[in-house]
Amino acid sequence: MSRNRIADAVERATDPAAAAHLAAILERLRHDGGRVTATRRLVIDAMLGSHDHHLTAADVVEAVRRDEPDFHPSTVYRTLDRLTELGVVDRIQIGPGPAVYHLSHRPHRHLVCDGCGAVREAPPDVLDAVATRLATETGFALNPGATPLHGLCEACTI
Amino acid sequence: MSRNRIADAVERATDPAAAAHLAAILERLRHDGGRVTATRRLVIDAMLGSHDHHLTAADVVEAVRRDEPDFHPSTVYRTLDRLTELGVVDRIQIGPGPAVYHLSHRPHRHLVCDGCGAVREAPPDVLDAVATRLATETGFALNPGATPLHGLCEACTI
DNA sequence: ATAATTGCAAAGTCTTTGCAGTTTG
DNA sequence: CAAACTGCAAAGACTTTGCAATTAT
Numbered sequence: 059m060s061r062n063r064i065a066d067a068v069e070r071a072t073d074p075a076a077a078a079h080l081a082a083i084l085e086r087l088r089h090d091g092g093r094v095t096a097t098r099r100l101v102i103d104a105m106l107g108s109h110d111h112h113l114t115a116a117d118v119v120e121a122v123r124r125d126e127p128d129f130h131p132s133t134v135y136r137t138l139d140r141l142t143e144l145g146v147v148d149r150i151q152i153g154p155g156p157a158v159y160h161l162s163h164r165p166h167r168h169l170v171c172d173g174c175g176a177v178r179e180a181p182p183d184v185l186d187a188v189a190t191r192l193a194t195e196t197g198f199a200l201n202p203g204a205t206p207l208h209g210l211c212e213a214c215t216i
Numbered sequence: 217m218s219r220n221r222i223a224d225a226v227e228r229a230t231d232p233a234a235a236a237h238l239a240a241i242l243e244r245l246r247h248d249g250g251r252v253t254a255t256r257r258l259v260i261d262a263m264l265g266s267h268d269h270h271l272t273a274a275d276v277v278e279a280v281r282r283d284e285p286d287f288h289p290s291t292v293y294r295t296l297d298r299l300t301e302l303g304v305v306d307r308i309q310i311g312p313g314p315a316v317y318h319l320s321h322r323p324h325r326h327l328v329c330d331g332c333g334a335v336r337e338a339p340p341d342v343l344d345a346v347a348t349r350l351a352t353e354t355g356f357a358l359n360p361g362a363t364p365l366h367g368l369c370e371a372c373t374i
Numbered sequence: 375a376t377a378a379t380t381g382c383a384a385a386g387t388c389t390t391t392g393c394a395g396t397t398t399g
Numbered sequence: 400c401a402a403a404c405t406g407c408a409a410a411g412a413c414t415t416t417g418c419a420a421t422t423a424t
Contacts, residue, residue: 091402091403093397093398093402093403093404095398095403095404095405097404097405098404114388115389128406129406132389132390132391132405132406132408133405133406135388135389135390136390136404137404151309151310151312153309154309154315154414155387156387156388156389157312157389169350169354169356172359178356180354181353184349187346188342188345188365189367191342192327192338192365196327196336197370198329198338198367198368199367199368199369199373200365200366201367201368205363205364205365205367206363207346207356207358207363208362209356209358209362210356210357210359211356212355215357246424249377249378250378250379251377251378251379251422251423251424252423252424253378253379253380253422253423255379256379272413273413273414286381287380288381288382289413289414290382290383290414290415290416291379291380291381293413294415297415312388314414315414375424376423377422377423378422378424379420379423380419380421380422381418381421382418382420384417385416385417386414386416387412387414387415388411388412388414389411389412390411391408391409391410392407392409393408393409394405394406395407396404397405398404399400
């Protein structure tokens, strides 16, 4: 894998804020004994640069392959697992079919349209009252970030 | 498939309330142009009789095979799809791994423990306020029944 | 009779795993 | 250098599909 091509790719696709974020994630990874490889930079970069930040493993593979044609699905799963363990990526299962991954830096909830499959974001506090009620009434500790909200988006309701 | 053995099995496993419920489901199925087969009775009966009413397809296969050893996984998927279309069964994806199915007669919400995998029931109204807020603020029509709530049960929080 | 359902086998989708070679710290 | 990571191939888990034989209405 050519170093220059990777470096170029990361340069090209990364705006300043995202670059700072990428640096923070890599630091966390290194601190945990992980290695910072060109491939991992590309994976994180794909997630930082994606339009909606909610990508399937296949989406990531496709994005990374634009720069690194030999990039393999098994690597994406291993990398995303690692990043999920570190807490910098969240994995959610929005239904049958592939899981979606997103960076966890900006807290938000997920609205999943079961009509068209779209995933939108909701304010981070929508489930706060529910969490409180469940905790007191049933002892269940709700994890709002792991709870995608299912329903129909405005377009699919009509 | 022996008629007598099936009839016996249904008799044996079905209490009066469940029997009434089974009858209602079968009537709905017939009304929709479906056929009432011994196999389908056993599938519904397995769901009526299960301890927590939250079964994976494999659970149903296992239960039905006690009475009908030739029962096939493909049949369970086709049957559960049909019943889900009819609205008498709900399918929820609680994470990676198999979907769980349950009869939809008694409305309730699901608490999924991401620690031990247990699925508990919650009061049907826990998400009502969230639904109202999302509808007015974002136009998103929440479907509470399709929204399993993730977190940790009391035992796994300790 | 005829349309629906079933068993079976095969394939499809998504994900994980084992291993040998390569790269990072 | 040692430990971590990668590509690759193979397998694993869950679900769907095509088809000929059977069954319900």
